[in-house]
Amino acid sequence: MNKPKHERIQKQHTLLRLGAYLFRYKWLLLLAVVLTFASNTFALLGPMLSGYAIDAIQPGMGNVRFQEVFYYAAYMLLFFFASSIFSYLLSILMIHISRQIAYSMRKDVFNKLTELPIGYFNTHQTGDILSRISYDIDTVNTSLSTDLVQISTSIITVIGAFSMMLYLSPKLVLVFAVTIPISILLTKYITGKTRPLFRIRSAKLGELNGFVEEMISGQKTLRAYHQEENTICKFKEKNKAAVDSYYTAEYYGNITGPCVNLVNNLSLSFISIFGALLYLAGSMTIGNISSFILYSRKFSGPINEAANIISDFQSTFAAADRIFRLLEEEEELIDEPDAIRFKNEKSNDTEPNHSNQASTPSTLSEQTVIIEGDVTAQHAYFSYQPDKPILKDINFHAKPGTMIAVVGSTGSGKTTLINLLMRFYDVDKGSITVDNYNIKHVTRRSLRSSYAMVLQDTWLFHGSIFENIAYGKENVTLDEVIEASKAAKIHSFIMRLPKGYDTILSDDGTNISKGQKQLITIARAMLLDTNMLILDEATSNVDTRTEQQIQSAMRKIMANKTCFVIAHRLSTIQNADCILVIHEGKIVESGTHDELLEQHGVYEKMYMAQFEG
Numbered sequence: 001m002n003k004p005k006h007e008r009i010q011k012q013h014t015l016l017r018l019g020a021y022l023f024r025y026k027w028l029l030l031l032a033v034v035l036t037f038a039s040n041t042f043a044l045l046g047p048m049l050s051g052y053a054i055d056a057i058q059p060g061m062g063n064v065r066f067q068e069v070f071y072y073a074a075y076m077l078l079f080f081f082a083s084s085i086f087s088y089l090l091s092i093l094m095i096h097i098s099r100q101i102a103y104s105m106r107k108d109v110f111n112k113l114t115e116l117p118i119g120y121f122n123t124h125q126t127g128d129i130l131s132r133i134s135y136d137i138d139t140v141n142t143s144l145s146t147d148l149v150q151i152s153t154s155i156i157t158v159i160g161a162f163s164m165m166l167y168l169s170p171k172l173v174l175v176f177a178v179t180i181p182i183s184i185l186l187t188k189y190i191t192g193k194t195r196p197l198f199r200i201r202s203a204k205l206g207e208l209n210g211f212v213e214e215m216i217s218g219q220k221t222l223r224a225y226h227q228e229e230n231t232i233c234k235f236k237e238k239n240k241a242a243v244d245s246y247y248t249a250e251y252y253g254n255i256t257g258p259c260v261n262l263v264n265n266l267s268l269s270f271i272s273i274f275g276a277l278l279y280l281a282g283s284m285t286i287g288n289i290s291s292f293i294l295y296s297r298k299f300s301g302p303i304n305e306a307a308n309i310i311s312d313f314q315s316t317f318a319a320a321d322r323i324f325r326l327l328e329e330e331e332e333l334i335d336e337p338d339a340i341r342f343k344n345e346k347s348n349d350t351e352p353n354h355s356n357q358a359s360t361p362s363t364l365s366e367q368t369v370i371i372e373g374d375v376t377a378q379h380a381y382f383s384y385q386p387d388k389p390i391l392k393d394i395n396f397h398a399k400p401g402t403m404i405a406v407v408g409s410t411g412s413g414k415t416t417l418i419n420l421l422m423r424f425y426d427v428d429k430g431s432i433t434v435d436n437y438n439i440k441h442v443t444r445r446s447l448r449s450s451y452a453m454v455l456q457d458t459w460l461f462h463g464s465i466f467e468n469i470a471y472g473k474e475n476v477t478l479d480e481v482i483e484a485s486k487a488a489k490i491h492s493f494i495m496r497l498p499k500g501y502d503t504i505l506s507d508d509g510t511n512i513s514k515g516q517k518q519l520i521t522i523a524r525a526m527l528l529d530t531n532m533l534i535l536d537e538a539t540s541n542v543d544t545r546t547e548q549q550i551q552s553a554m555r556k557i558m559a560n561k562t563c564f565v566i567a568h569r570l571s572t573i574q575n576a577d578c579i580l581v582i583h584e585g586k587i588v589e590s591g592t593h594d595e596l597l598e599q600h601g602v603y604e605k606m607y608m609a610q611f612e613g
């Protein structure tokens with residue numbers, strides 16, 4: 001498809017989607033149309049009344065019909081007053097509608113973010129996503145509250161003024177009409193040229209936000225590596241690009257108004273000359289000419305403004321386009337209609353349970369099953385990008401309640417394996433099963449809630465320590481939270497804080513140490529009644545003594561839970577039931593610590609390297 005056609009289709013699509021949002025408020029919009037109509041009709045009567053008032057003034061002192069002049073002036077005042085009131089009500093109504101639309105759009109975008117596959121966040125800058133949810137939605141919102149009114153006002157005014165001009169003098173309309181096509185063509189030409197500039201403007205701003213977001217989150221690294229000046233330089237470049245694209249878009253966007261204005265002013269000279277001739281011929285009064293000129297100004301005004309509105313609308317289109325592109329991103333595939341739902345043995349879930357024979361695959365009509373946590377991978381393959389296999393022929397069997405350690409060099413595929421267990425991604429070939437149920441046929445939500453997970457990059461949110469630990473489980477009591485904290489060896493630290501469990505963690509928990517953060521996330525995971533646990537470098541930030549304490553507590557809590565542990569420090573996984581050694585995406589060795597040492601292979605080399613280190 002050629003580019004202009006594609007752009008046109010894209011524009012129509014954006015317009016349709018925007019229309020769908022507007023349609024939700026159809027009755028309010030109908031009221032807005034009525035108010036616009038009323039306000040503009042009253043305003044349109046003004047010039048006619050002014051013409052009548054002028055015609056009541058004849059040359060010579062005694063010839064002014066004051067009564068008539070006052071009569072028309074009073075009506076003019078009344079109509080303009082009514083027009084202003086309706087116009088005010090209209091603005092209030094449009095602000096209300098646009099606020100509602102901005103609210104729904106933000107809600108939709110936010111909900112969408114929770115439905116997008118994890119991969120989306122790997123390929124899109126956070127700042128750019130933030131820019132869409134804040135700046136782009138704001139742009140659309142402002143445009144809807146002002147531009148829509150202006151457009152409808154313009155349409156009514158143009159039609160109304162043109163009809164009045166026709167009524168006053170069709171001949172003079174012919175003279176005036178010469179300049180209309182010129183101004184319309186000019187507007188069309190300039191807006192066609194400027195449309196892409198507005199799209200670039202939004203994209204550059206998104207890039208700038210992405211950069212600033214990266215810079216803020218990486219402050220420590222930035223300073224440690226003395227990148228301040230370098231970052232400032234890069235920021236300057238991006239800031240300049242954003243400002244330049246803004247300037248270019250506005251520059252060309254605003255050129256339309258004055259150009260069209262010039263053409264319209266030409267018409268004023270023509271009307272004056274031909275109006276004078278018609279007056280001499282006796283076919284028009286001075287009042288008529290005055291009214292005609294006022295209507296011609298009213299007519300040209302919206303055409304001038306239309307150019308500005310169009311340039312505004314172009315930035316709205318660009319912003320709306322970015323919002324809808326995000327909303328149209330492919331979501332995580334929906335679960336199969338008859339997908340199985342896992343239920344935790346210990347959970348208080350009251351939903352009926354049909355199958356208790358964990359190792360017997362249920363029929364698909366039996367939706368909910370209790371699982372024990374028997375995890376098997378059979379000839380599993382996976383790649384993030386086509387033709388770039390990351391995991392190859394992965395096979396293992398984790399019996400319920402056992403601890404499986406995954407070790408391997410950086411980039412060997414350990415985290416990817418965890419991603420597959422949680423179904424953040426699906427295997428390309430082969431299968432992963434839990435209690436003999438292929439996880440492809442299990443609802444993602446129930447599968448994920450069968451695991452407790454502690455990740456390398458601890459994530460805490462702005463809230464109390466209690467809320468942070470209780471995250472993910474409903475109706476948790478303080479006693480339960482304390483029990484989990486004690487097991488995670490963080491209770492005594494929390495109790496030493498002036499506000500204990502009510503202490504508010506600042507954004508991302510920056511007011512406590514990394515190790516303490518990690519212990520809080522471990523307490524959070526311990527609180528969940530799951531059959532399976534994933535610890536991705538979970539104890540990497542705590543000292544060896546605390547780590548040993550945590551491990552012993554975990555062993556106790558994890559009795560009968562299947563646990564996957566990714567660890568770089570091999571000392572922490574020596575008592576694992578099975579260690580999987582991954583090398584370049586393949587499991588090259590597996591067995592207990594002693595068995596692997598006896599094999600004198602990759603594991604032994606890794607172990608000796610750490611031991612010697």
Ligand SMILES: Nc1ncnc2c1ncn2[C@@H]1O[C@H](COP(=O)(O)OP(=O)(O)OP(=O)(O)O)[C@@H](O)[C@H]1O
Binds near residue numbers: 390409410411413414
């Ligand atoms: N989202 C992604 N898109 C494309 N490639 C990816 C993605 N995530 C990881 N990879 C690639 O997959 C390979 C395995 O990455 P993975 O994160 O699983 O390694 P890892 O063993 O956990 O490493 P580390 O010990 O450093 O955490 C790496 O080569 C990495 O570059």
